[in-house]
Amino acid sequence: MAxxxxxxxxMALVAATASSCxxxxxxxxxxxxxxxxxxxxxxxNVAAPVIHALRPLLGSGGLLGRRAGVPCDSWRLAVEAYxxxxxxxxxxxxxxxxxxxxxxxxxxxxxxxxxxEAIAYAESLKxxxxxxxxxxxxxxxxxxxxxxxYATHGFGTKLYNAxxxxxxxxEGSAPALPETKRLFDKLISLGIKPVFLTGRxxxxxxxxxxxxxxxxxxxxxxLLLKPLGVKVTAIAYKSGERQKLQDAGYVIVGNIGDQWxxxxxxxxxxxxxxxxxxxxxxx
Amino acid sequence: MAxxxxxxxxMALVAATASSCxxxxxxxxxxxxxxxxxxxxxxxNVAAPVIHALRPLLGSGGLLGRRAGVPCDSWRLAVEAYxxxxxxxxxxxxxxxxxxxxxxxxxxxxxxxxxxEAIAYAESLKxxxxxxxxxxxxxxxxxxxxxxxYATHGFGTKLYNAxxxxxxxxEGSAPALPETKRLFDKLISLGIKPVFLTGRxxxxxxxxxxxxxxxxxxxxxxLLLKPLGVKVTAIAYKSGERQKLQDAGYVIVGNIGDQWxxxxxxxxxxxxxxxxxxxxxxx
Numbered sequence: 001m002a003x004x005x006x007x008x009x010x011m012a013l014v015a016a017t018a019s020s021c022x023x024x025x026x027x028x029x030x031x032x033x034x035x036x037x038x039x040x041x042x043x044x045n046v047a048a049p050v051i052h053a054l055r056p057l058l059g060s061g062g063l064l065g066r067r068a069g070v071p072c073d074s075w076r077l078a079v080e081a082y083x084x085x086x087x088x089x090x091x092x093x094x095x096x097x098x099x100x101x102x103x104x105x106x107x108x109x110x111x112x113x114x115x116x117e118a119i120a121y122a123e124s125l126k127x128x129x130x131x132x133x134x135x136x137x138x139x140x141x142x143x144x145x146x147x148x149x150y151a152t153h154g155f156g157t158k159l160y161n162a163x164x165x166x167x168x169x170x171e172g173s174a175p176a177l178p179e180t181k182r183l184f185d186k187l188i189s190l191g192i193k194p195v196f197l198t199g200r201x202x203x204x205x206x207x208x209x210x211x212x213x214x215x216x217x218x219x220x221x222x223l224l225l226k227p228l229g230v231k232v233t234a235i236a237y238k239s240g241e242r243q244k245l246q247d248a249g250y251v252i253v254g255n256i257g258d259q260w261x262x263x264x265x266x267x268x269x270x271x272x273x274x275x276x277x278x279x280x281x282x283x
Numbered sequence: 284m285a286x287x288x289x290x291x292x293x294m295a296l297v298a299a300t301a302s303s304c305x306x307x308x309x310x311x312x313x314x315x316x317x318x319x320x321x322x323x324x325x326x327x328n329v330a331a332p333v334i335h336a337l338r339p340l341l342g343s344g345g346l347l348g349r350r351a352g353v354p355c356d357s358w359r360l361a362v363e364a365y366x367x368x369x370x371x372x373x374x375x376x377x378x379x380x381x382x383x384x385x386x387x388x389x390x391x392x393x394x395x396x397x398x399x400e401a402i403a404y405a406e407s408l409k410x411x412x413x414x415x416x417x418x419x420x421x422x423x424x425x426x427x428x429x430x431x432x433y434a435t436h437g438f439g440t441k442l443y444n445a446x447x448x449x450x451x452x453x454e455g456s457a458p459a460l461p462e463t464k465r466l467f468d469k470l471i472s473l474g475i476k477p478v479f480l481t482g483r484x485x486x487x488x489x490x491x492x493x494x495x496x497x498x499x500x501x502x503x504x505x506l507l508l509k510p511l512g513v514k515v516t517a518i519a520y521k522s523g524e525r526q527k528l529q530d531a532g533y534v535i536v537g538n539i540g541d542q543w544x545x546x547x548x549x550x551x552x553x554x555x556x557x558x559x560x561x562x563x564x565x566x
Contacts, residue, residue, distance in 0.1 A: 073389075074396040080364040081557050083397045106356075113357040114366045274364050 069093030076101065076278045082260050087281045090156035098155040098278050102147055110276045111179040118183050118256060118273045122190055125253060134221060134250045135187050136242060136269055137180070138257035139198040141277045144174035144211060156279035169200070172207040176215035180256065180275065184217060192253060193221035197241055197262075199234055199282065201226050234282050239265030352376030359384065359561045365543045370564045373439035381438040381561050385430055393559045394462040401539060401556045402469050408536060410474060417504060417533045418470050419525065419552055420463070421540035422481040424560045427457035427494060439562035452483070455490040459498035463539065463558065467500060475536060476504035480524055480545075482517055482565065484509050517565050522548030 072094035078084040090098050101107055127133055137143050149168040150156060168174075184194050200208055202225045209223065224241050232240075238261065242252055246267055255262070255269030258277035263269070355377035361367040373381050384390055410416055420426050432451040433439060451457075467477050483491055485508045492506065507524050515523075521544065525535055529550055538545070538552030541560035546552070 071392050071396065074393045077360065077363060077393050077559070078396045078400060080360060081397075081559075082364075083400050083556050109354050110357045110360050113353065113361045114364075117361060117366050273366050276360070276364075 072097035234261035355380035517544035
């Protein structure tokens with residue numbers, strides 16, 4: 001039964017793919033086609049009916065254990081689980097994989113599950129409602145997406161270029177990350193005040209405000225940018241700022257970022273959330 | 284070109300699948316067939332040539348944004364990145380997904396990348412070589428696999444059953460997790476002493492020693508089991524034991540576990556590693 005279904009599905013996909021090759025041209029913004037949707041569905045489901053033996057008993061990784069380069073999905077998992085640290089670039093063989101991850105539905109789906117969890121947590125809180133309860137938001141790859149830049153710069157496979165990246169930031173055109181935006185709006189409706197805490201520097205304040213506003217963010221309590229010339233690690237800088245918030249009487253009920261350096265370091269906040277980011281690492 | 288290759292590959296898979304249906308019977312232990320290998324390869328690669336638009340700009344999750352139940356790969360990522368906490372069971376709709384993950388090559392591949400990273404870290408250390416440098420290993424789902432149990436108990440979708448699980452443990456038949464075993468042996472060759480620190484209790488000492496030995500583990504420095512009747516959280520218990528190690532002059536250069544409660548809590552160890560575990564959560 002399962003086999004029959006799978007065959008029918010595969011053959012339908014082959015047919016669908018063949019009949020729409022002429023439509024395979026990139027465009028700047030469009031919805032996924034039925035073929036893409038089918039390919040993604042296949043990616044998720046095709047191997048599920050396979051009956052596996054308990055291969056770990058053999059101590060064998062199987063026929064596909066080693067491919068050329070690092071296995072990109074395992075590399076991404078290692079990044080997200082903080083096993084992989086201090087990396088400079090996405091492995092060269094993973095450019096296509098990361099591009100597909102970011103631009104397909106996968107990144108969005110992963111982000112949605114994180115935000116669903118964050119909202120469930122926020123809704124479960126017994127709030128004092130004294131205006132001192134805050135939630136810390138990182139900006140880049142958490143609240144705003146720099147994907148338009150990275151999509152034309154090798155999806156993280158090239159070394160960071162401060163000049164061209166800063167030029168992009170100064171355009172003020174980074175789109176909102178819609179799942180984080182959903183959390184942001186929800187928190188405001190619950191009476192929890194958002195505080196932006198970013199590694200962006202003070203000279204980028206006005207373009208950052210403009211970018212956030214143009215993307216629909218409003219009602220934040222503070223926007224903390226890094227003073228020019230501060231030379232400490234991201235962990236040290238951000239924990240220091242969170243400590244100042246606490247010292248000023250704020251209660252950090254939540255903290256969300258795309259980097260582990262956003263959410264590690266005392267005081268972390270009562271609960272932390274990491275949104276995915278396979279594009280770059282900040283220590 | 285890419286399209287043509289994809290068509291050829293899909294058609295070859297259809298043909299291969301059709302011609303070997305009669306071979307699709309479960310057996311206890313066997314290597315993956317060519318069809319399984321092809322299906323897994325497909326799962327990894329099929330959607331990669333798709334050209335995506337910058338869909339986050341639209342604020343849309345795409346056609347496949349919501350399926351029945353939680354998206355299982357995103358759920359697993361949220362577990363590994365410590366976004367999902369205090370969960371009791373694997374979502375019911377993810378039983379097949381988790382089974383495929385654990386029994387196919389994916390779990391092994393993810394574990395290999397973690398251990399490769401751990402070995403690279405260990406090899407980079409400048410060791411004092413004074414016999415006081417240790418590496419803490421959790422046991423269940425880190426050093427030994429209880430997959431034979433979970434494979435016949437719903438892959439984590441059923442509530443924990445202490446009685447039947449303990450019966451399984453007392454068989455002493457849990458297989459070694461080969462990637463962790465590779466790390467264990469490597470550390471011994473480097474002069475770093477493994478210390479097992481487990482939530483298993485003292486009454487399980489002799490079967491645990493027997494199980495570890497039968498699976499090829501040897502040369503550990505300590506096996507720390509929990510005294511009967513200790514009622515603290517896993518984080519509190521394990522950090523307390525690590526503190527005792529430090530107080531006794533040991534230097535914990537590394538710490539590996541499948542649960543965040545294995546690797547959180549001061550002192551964590553100089554560097555921590557999390558191996559995958561989508562089967563259960565211990566807080």
